[in-house]
Amino acid sequence: MKILVLISNVPDTTTKIRFTGDNTAFDSTGVQWIINPWDELALTRAVELKEAGAVEKITVGNVGRQTTEPTLRKALAIGADEAIRVDAEPEDAFFVAIQLAEVGKDFDIIMAGIEASDYNGSAVGGMLAELLGFNSVSAVSGLNIENGELIINREIDGGSQVLTIASPVVTIVQKGIAKEPRIPAMRGIMMARKKPMNVVSPVEAKAKTEMINFELPPPKAACKLVDEENAKELIRLLHEEAKVL
């Protein structure tokens, strides 16, 4: 089996978000980039499956400019065998899905994170399955391969669902797919140097959406402390200011 793990290059989750150009663009100055946390868990699971002998090769795929290469190099250090980078600005989910469909044809399993922690679009995985004509399951929190058969676990309200599915398949994974993201070993980091980083040109595609502008949530108001004895005041505030009662 061959796995393609989609890797989105996203700002570190503790980044202070700022915009430029009158709130029309994300300000990436000084931002530290990481592997999208769900993608990192997907990759960890793929590596576990490879170590168990159920998978021959892991490829990681990304649509992005050269600045995403350190993130892909980390994926190689964690245990992917090769990386494919489609050299284009990831304009929107549709654009990204078109590009990935081009490189994803020959895989048995494609693993996509349920969302990327930057725009939380939750769209690429589903679109990609449709474009490739692959089966697809979302909210996957467990993936096993037994005798060549894919066994999928989905956490659903009040329980879990187990299903089998024929490959090729796009699995859209969420938390639980792996316990903790794998920390690469120094050996892995050293070997990542020598692993292929394939850069391919994008295919012609038009984004379906356009970013108009961004808005930050209003700053949190200061916390109001009400004296213990002053329950009346608290109720008044909850009524009139917070309007929750």
Added chain:
Amino acid sequence: MDFELTEEQQLIKDTVRDFAEREIKPVAGELDENAEFSYPLTKRMGELGLFGMTLPEKYGGQELDTLSYIIAVEEIARIDGSQAATLAAHNSLGISPLFEYGNEEQKMKYLPQLCTGEALWSFGLTEPSAGSDSRGSKTTAVLKNDEWIINGSKIFITNGSADITKGCTVQAVSGEKGGKKIFTTILAETGTPGFTQKTMHGKMMWRASNTSELYFDDCRVPQENLLGKIGEGSHIMLQTLDGGRLSIAAMGLGNAQGAYEMALAYAKERKQFGKPISKFQINAFKLADMALKIELARNLLYKACWLKDNGKPYGKEAAMSKLYCSEIAKEVSDEAVQIHGGYGLMKDYDVERFYRDQRLLQIGEGTSEIQRIVISRLIGC
């Protein structure tokens, strides 16, 4: 001049930071409190390849540069001094002399298991009568019938008596020439009759690191356990300490970085007189001074690593880095406690541990006074 880390060095920094935050931080306080050496964390450091980082692959190393190794020590020390001590001592004092001076047979015998972290190796220089003055050594080694017979004792030996300690590189007096002692280094394996290892208790700092007394009582080891040549002992020990100074410096830098980050976060959070205490100029300036010292320390240390990696002499810069990084760790952790007020004195706050852990750094591997002697000689005084 290029001040950027390479992509690989940056990835190593991020990776070790991630490991230290996820796996060491949650347990560091408790290990310190219980003065417990952590076998699981030592194993994990081995799995991640933090031992033998600069060694060739054939001995189980990772073939990385000195700077990568120093960054790893710095990142561990940013979270915990004890684990950084285990790491730095095993690499710089345990593995390094075996690699630099061992013959092929010795290297193949010991290094692979030392690089995985399955086994540890220690470095026995200090004795009750030989601290700063290593020539005060009284431990003797006599070659008789193809065996070295070792007698004497060592004190304060890091990683000297853990359950997985495989042995120690022992400096001993092997004779005399013109009224001067001849020093020779010999490998003594755990389990050799006459070799006793005793863990020292009651440390104020590095409480979760293993520190030991070693006793040799007619301890016989085969002749081939000689490391390097007869009479080369002092040279081997002093060269090893040059490299070791970089890792002590990295521990100082990491300690200062960790204490500074805690102080900055606390100062922004803690309110007195209606505003965060970071808004009082005296505290803001303290934090500015901390940031400045750390920046200077890092530039000095990384430059010393760069010199070493480029095959240039680095002894002076190593001594300067050891001295400066350890002294700023003292200053920064002290002010970090001050910024925490009374809370900084409580074990609930990690800064208390950082304040204790830095104290060894101005003493171990050559005291601050000795570093000044070394530097003053190197500048021609």
